[in-house]
Amino acid sequence: MEKVKVLIIGSGPAGFTAAIYTSRANLSPVLYEGIEPGGQLTTTTEIENFPGYPEGITGTAMMEDLRKQALRFGADVRRGIITDIDLSQRPFKATVDHEHQIEAEAVIVCTGASAKYLGLESEAKYRGMGVSACATCDGFFYRKQDVAVVGGGDTACEEATYLASICKKVYLIVRKNYLRASKAMQERVFNTPNIEVLFEHNTAEVLGDEDGVTGVRVVSTSGVERTLDIMGFFLAIGHHPNVEVLKGQLELDEQGYIKVVPGTSKTSVEGVFAAGDVKDPHYRQAITAAGSGCIAALDCERWLLAQK
Ligand code: NDP
Numbered sequence: 398m399e400k401v402k403v404l405i406i407g408s409g410p411a412g413f414t415a416a417i418y419t420s421r422a423n424l425s426p427v428l429y430e431g432i433e434p435g436g437q438l439t440t441t442t443e444i445e446n447f448p449g450y451p452e453g454i455t456g457t458a459m460m461e462d463l464r465k466q467a468l469r470f471g472a473d474v475r476r477g478i479i480t481d482i483d484l485s486q487r488p489f490k491a492t493v494d495h496e497h498q499i500e501a502e503a504v505i506v507c508t509g510a511s512a513k514y515l516g517l518e519s520e521a522k523y524r525g526m527g528v529s530a531c532a533t534c535d536g537f538f539y540r541k542q543d544v545a546v547v548g549g550g551d552t553a554c555e556e557a558t559y560l561a562s563i564c565k566k567v568y569l570i571v572r573k574n575y576l577r578a579s580k581a582m583q584e585r586v587f588n589t590p591n592i593e594v595l596f597e598h599n600t601a602e603v604l605g606d607e608d609g610v611t612g613v614r615v616v617s618t619s620g621v622e623r624t625l626d627i628m629g630f631f632l633a634i635g636h637h638p639n640v641e642v643l644k645g646q647l648e649l650d651e652q653g654y655i656k657v658v659p660g661t662s663k664t665s666v667e668g669v670f671a672a673g674d675v676k677d678p679h680y681r682q683a684i685t686a687a688g689s690g691c692i693a694a695l696d697c698e699r700w701l702l703a704q705k
Pocket residue numbers: 446515547548549550551552553555571572573577579633634635636679680681682
């Protein structure tokens with residue numbers, strides 16, 4: 398069985414920041430990148446609000462830089478998914494890709510959060526055939542076409558404005574009569590002429606044929622039905638924390654996010670720390686995730702020192 402001091406699970410800004418700090422502290426961290434190497438930021442366009450990038454930077458470029466920075470200090474960054482983990486006793490035992498066993502003195506969980514879907518049968522049927530939860534990844538396929546985005550938060554507004562720059566028309570389907578997004582994002586949406594906001598509308602069915610999505614049937618809260626002819630249907634209705642592999646082993650809050658001692662990264666299990674979106678239903682920014690990765694690394698380093 399392989400033995401490591403610090404196991405980091407996840408490769409978003411939290412995971413890589415934890416790797417940079419723990420490797421500089423000579424803790425020889427091993428980081429498993431997980432299902433989506435680089436995390437959610439690799440599915441975003443331009444990041445304009447991360448301090449230090451006056452011209453902005455793409456999510457992919459930022460994650461590549463963070464990865465290189467972690468490697469520079471000796472972090473062992475590996476492809477692989479933690480498929481099982483036992484946090485009931487120390488050292489903690491994890492299984493990678495159902496086969497490789499690893500023992501860790503401390504664990505930093507940075508597994509992030511994943512996109513939510515509406516749960517319609519027709520939506521599942523056309524997933525990957527016009528239904529997507531990532532405009533940046535898939536918007537390109539619908540250049541000069543009509544598309545729809547569901548949601549009224551910052552993500553939906555960001556995706557709608559991005560799509561509006563490459564598509565002919567974007568419908569923004571919002572279930573309430575207002576957008577929950579920040580004022581700046583709302584203004585961008587309202588000032589983009591090829592975005593039509595459909596307030597108080599819900600999706601009843603995604604329509605399609607053997608080639609993929611051809612439309613969507615929406616219903617207003619007053620019961621008026623309408624079919625939109627679109628080729629791309631994008632979900633932007635929030636995320637759920639990726640805690641499946643840890644289920645039942647760490648205390649979670651009522652929304653399913655990992656509970657930490659306020660102001661720290663300490664979870665309900667001594668020696669297990671959490672950082673990034675998996676413990677943060679509120680801020681969910683690259684900069685806050687990176688900051689919490691730093692906190693987790695420092696908490697972990699201090700905890701390991703105290704064990705001696
Ligand atoms: P949010 O939870 O903020 O918004 C989700 C949106 O989806 C809401 O409008 C919600 O409607 C709607 N929704 C949820 N479920 C359904 C459903 N079943 N059917 C229809 N609509 C639904 O998620 P976001 O991903 O937009 O944002 C998460 C966090 O990340 C926020 O704090 C946000 O500010 C932040 N963020 C910041 C960015 C930036 O600063 N550049 C960019 C992107 C995100 P309702 O309002 O009715 O609940």
